Amino acid sequence: MKSPFHIMIIPTLGCPSKCHYCWSSDEKSPRMSIETVREIAAWLKDYRSDQVTITFHGGEPLLAGAEFYRQALPILSEELAHLAPTFALQSNLWLLTPEMAKIFAEYRIPIGSSIDGPEEINDSQRGKGYFKKTMRGYEIARANGLDVRFICTFTCHSVERKEEIFDFFLERGFPLKLHPALPSLRSDDPKEWALEPEVYGELLVYLLDKYLENLGRIEVMNINDICRGIFTRHGTVCTFADCMGNTLAIGPDGSIYPCYRFIGMPVYVMGNVSDRPTPDDLARSGAGRLMQAFKDYVDRECAGCAHIRYCRGGCPYNAIAPTGGEVRDVDPHCVAYKRIFDEITERLNEEMFGAGDEEMDGLCSPYGRREKPGIMAILQAMATRRD
Ligand code: SF4
Numbered sequence: 481m482k483s484p485f486h487i488m489i490i491p492t493l494g495c496p497s498k499c500h501y502c503w504s505s506d507e508k509s510p511r512m513s514i515e516t517v518r519e520i521a522a523w524l525k526d527y528r529s530d531q532v533t534i535t536f537h538g539g540e541p542l543l544a545g546a547e548f549y550r551q552a553l554p555i556l557s558e559e560l561a562h563l564a565p566t567f568a569l570q571s572n573l574w575l576l577t578p579e580m581a582k583i584f585a586e587y588r589i590p591i592g593s594s595i596d597g598p599e600e601i602n603d604s605q606r607g608k609g610y611f612k613k614t615m616r617g618y619e620i621a622r623a624n625g626l627d628v629r630f631i632c633t634f635t636c637h638s639v640e641r642k643e644e645i646f647d648f649f650l651e652r653g654f655p656l657k658l659h660p661a662l663p664s665l666r667s668d669d670p671k672e673w674a675l676e677p678e679v680y681g682e683l684l685v686y687l688l689d690k691y692l693e694n695l696g697r698i699e700v701m702n703i704n705d706i707c708r709g710i711f712t713r714h715g716t717v718c719t720f721a722d723c724m725g726n727t728l729a730i731g732p733d734g735s736i737y738p739c740y741r742f743i744g745m746p747v748y749v750m751g752n753v754s755d756r757p758t759p760d761d762l763a764r765s766g767a768g769r770l771m772q773a774f775k776d777y778v779d780r781e782c783a784g785c786a787h788i789r790y791c792r793g794g795c796p797y798n799a800i801a802p803t804g805g806e807v808r809d810v811d812p813h814c815v816a817y818k819r820i821f822d823e824i825t826e827r828l829n830e831e832m833f834g835a836g837d838e839e840m841d842g843l844c845s846p847y848g849r850r851e852k853p854g855i856m857a858i859l860q861a862m863a864t865r866r867d
């Protein structure tokens with residue numbers, strides 16, 4: 481099983497795009513120096529002994545430029561060879577050049593990018609011209625053999641056009657990974673773009689059905705992750721696992737945070753790589769204690785929930801950031817998680833043990849088997865692909 485140890489390197493919080501619902505970029509953000517990359521390697525060398533995944537994230541990490549990656553990747557690969565590092569990149573791809581793509585190809589770096597559906601929908605929420613710029617970068621990435629997957633952010637506006645968005649991903653042969661727009665921490669109207677948890681829950685169920693209708697033609701990554709979690713009784717993505725301590729993010733100046741989402745918020749700084757903090761040092765920091773408090777809260781408050789083992793209260797950032805750093809509740813998307821966990825669990829039980837329920841008759845063949853593919857088919861498809 482893959483190690484959960486995940487380091488996010490944030491070379492800058494700057495970003496050339498101005499997506500309407502994004503509040504986390506910072507134009508004045510500094511850029512990380514190669515000296516800081518050396519400090520990161522020196523710190524990580526003895527920090528933990530398990531395999532590490534290192535993701536370059538932002539802001540927009542390509543703003544760091546080709547030379548940054550030409551130097552940073554060999555430093556991290558060689559200094560941390562004993563941790564068998566694998567790399568990933570999250571980028572809007574606007575600034576990708578063939579020169580950069582070749583560097584990433586050399587290290588077999590998979591890329592996560594962002595497209596919210598057809599051009600008109602995408603640009604209405606990410607900004608005019610976004611789609612074409614990202615697609616230009618996508619073509620460069622593909623021409624250099626790089627694997628690119630897109631995250632699709634659903635807002636309260638785009639969810640009205642979910643069918644068009646699903647069809648866009650289906651027709652292009654793109655796997656679909658969705659992200660719900662969160663309430664802004666900086667806007668006068670925080671919910672202007674946010675997807676309400678109830679709506680998010682219904683969207684997940686809708687996508688489950690669309691996925692099953694089109695099995696073999698598309699993958700809906702969130703549904704895969706949730707099915708896998710329910711089946712193995714263990715969350716396999718950060719939202720549904722205890723991320724605290726396993727995920728850390730490093731800002732441009734070497735400051736360490738619990739996750740990229742907290743970067744730029746001084747109150748969540750846990751330490752600095754130049755001080756070579758140990759896991760215990762970070763756990764004793766204010767942010768470290770807060771993350772532990774969230775874990776304790778989930779153990780207490782979600783104890784009666786059937787899904788606790790593969791949900792773990794959702795994302796601590798979603799829970800903590802809007803309350804100004806107080807642990808008062810679980811992830812507000814609890815409603816959505818419960819909705820899709822319940823739906824998949826019920827369907828899986830029906831498939832494995834039979835419905836025994838007259839109202840299921842219409843869904844069953846004369847032999848009592850469901851005629852349409854079900855959750856087991858998703859699990860089988862995943863096992864075949866071994867993803
Ligand atoms: S804070 Fe949220 S997004 Fe960040 S690693 Fe934890 S679960 Fe993932």
Ligand code: SF4
Pocket residue numbers: 781782785786787788789791792793794810811814815817818
């Ligand atoms: S679904 Fe809600 S109640 Fe259940 S574990 Fe997740 S956050 Fe807690």
